Amino acid sequence: MSPMTKRKRKRRHLTPGQKLVTVVVLVVLFAVSSTVILNLRTAEEEPAPDGSGWEDSVEAYVIAAEGETTAPFYNEGFAVAQQCARGVQVELESWEPYTTEGDGAQYYHAYLDGQYGYFLCENITDDRVDILQENRVYVRSPVNLLRAPGEPEIGSLVEKGTLLRLMGYDYFREDGTVNMYQVKLGNELGWIKSDYVAFNFADAMENWSNDANSYSLHVRRGDNYGGGDASTLDYFPHEKGDFADQGNVMPEQVYALYIPSYETSPAEIQQYLDMAEGTAINAFVITICDDGNMAYYSPFLESQGLMAPYTYEASMEEFARSVQMLKDAGYYTIARITSFKDEALAKAKPEWSIADNYGSLLYLNDSYWPSPFCRDVWQLRVGLAVEAVDEFGFNEVQFDYVRFPDWIKNYLDQGSIDLRNTLDESMAQAVQRFLTYACDVLHAHGAYVGADVFGEVANDYVAPYGQYWPAISTVVDVISGMPYPDHFTSYYSNELKGYYNYYEHPYQTLYDWGQHVVQRQSECSSPAVVRTWLQTWDVGRYKYDSIAVEKQIVALYDAGVPQGYMCWHGQGTLFVKDDLHDAICIDYYAEYEKAQAEDKSLSEYLGIDTENT
Secondary structure, three states: OOOOOOOOOOOOOHHHHHHHHHHHHHHHHHHHHHHHHHHHHHHHHHHOOOOOOOOOEEEEEHHHHHHOOOEEEOOOOOOOOEEEOOEEEEOOOOOOOOOOOOOOEEEEEEEEOOEEEEHHHHOOOOOHHHHHHEEEEEEEEEEEEOOOOOOOOOOEEOOOEEEEEEEOOOEEEOOOOOEEEEEEOOOOEEEEEHHHOOEEEHHHOEEEEEEEHHHHHHHHOOOOOOOOOHHOOOOOOOOOOEEHHOOOOOOOOEEEEEOHHOOOHHHHHHHHHHHOOOOOOOOEEEEEEEOOOOEEEOHHHHOOOOOOOOOEEHHHHHHHHHHHHHHHHOOOOEEEOOOOHHHHHHHHHHEOOOOOOOOEEEEEEEEEEEEOOOHHHHHHHHHHHHHHHHHHOHHHHEEEEOOOOOOHHHHHHHHHOOOOOOOOOOOOEEEEEHHHHHHHHOOOOOOOEEEEEHHHOOOOOOOOOOOOOOHHHHHHOOEEEEOHHHHHEEEOOOOOOOOEHHHOOOHHHHHHHHHHHHHHHHOOOOOOOOOOOEEOOOOOOOOOOOOHHHHHHHHHHHHHHOOOEEEEEEOOHHHHHHOOOHHHHHHHHHHHHHHOOOOOHHHHHHHOOOOOO
16 A cells, blocks of 8 residues: 555635734633632622531530630731630531640631631630639629619628629620629528629729829718718729610600609599690609509509508509500600608518617608618519519609608607617618619519709718619619708808798709709719709798709709709699799700800890799
């Protein structure tokens, strides 16, 4: 066979244009392929919308060193990315630790808040019990233990410096602090807020102060009138209520009218609604318990075997309808409870009440008094407050008569009175500790807590009945002074060349009082809202009409206390509705802001005569 002849192929050459197109195509293909590869890698590294994207990941919890509330979360370069609160649940790639070169530290690969990173193995656990590293605390703020979080049943008093063994906790807050610890005191189990403890004895024994060294002021004030030594009270910050996420928002300005327990039928409530319509009023204070009188038949008091001594105005169902009328109309509702002036309770429970040395009840300030030292009385009052919040939806509970009877110093000097003081407390300590307990319980039910105090309490001493402004304001959400001009004592005035009656000068009385309040508030670590009671009743020929009421309100704003008011009349503000109308139509805070913009006082801006009535 003759060899096969190979055909010689002719080589084709690309034109310059074709070469350009080819280059472009190759570049595009490379870019597309690179993007696909990059996307595949990104899909592996970026988290899925609902997590890390790891198929076999595990869940764990962040823990912190003893005495700490956060642990560091490191980025992929092992630099601290953020501090993570203990108790937070995180996702781990696996339980296989990663050991770094050099220091040999061990980490878990983790995913948190959309980021990959690492936690030290010592800061991760799979058991919630291990999250709580501390095993003991010391009491910093003296309080009574609670039997259960949010429940009125009360345990033992724990004094400053007391060592408590930790048994558990309820939950961690967002900042990594515990809300409440379960503790053991001897054989007793109880609960205490973490705000009231320290991790060592030295910190527990410290006292709060500020840049102005306020604690030294309290030490110097001492106990001049028998109500208690100011230096022995607690001034550390107390958590204030904030229940906006539960739909309970305290208005920035509360303008309130008062409703007594015997004017709470639906028909009477409608009259109050008619009175408030078209005015600036946005709240009502309703008495539910007042010295033997109840607004409704209370299942709680019945369960305690103590409903019989009380008179009541309505069934629970009817009272609920009345309160709901106010709430449906958009009003903020405040339940007023007299704490320690209650003749019905004192007679029903004489062993809880103030007596002489022979056990006979003492009649003081027009009534018999359950003792503010008695924890059984505390439980009864706070249990009633819980019922008001849970059953009727009150936004706030206001404790009135949260004090001892005035004018008992002579009995104390003579040793002829039994105050049931089994824990050897001062009166001021009992008042502050009661309000601390009330706040701890009622805050757990989503309600704010207020306390009424005499106008005198704006002064810089502990009053002889146990009220001390800085100690009370530090604890509660709202403090309500009662600077009624006719309650102040007359004094000699050189300017007037004679005795000067305060009630003749409502503006000046409230202005002077407000300036004292500003000073007392500056001595608090966590000052309460100041919402003041106003006088609305006449004194002799001096009529406390809209003009006098307006002067009281404007004086508060001029003095630097622009946080609202409540109108008080013992017979209910419906009794003086015509006299109040013009004064309650003004949104004083809105006018106050306008006055400030013009660098004027509110009285000057509104053209208010600040002289006598």
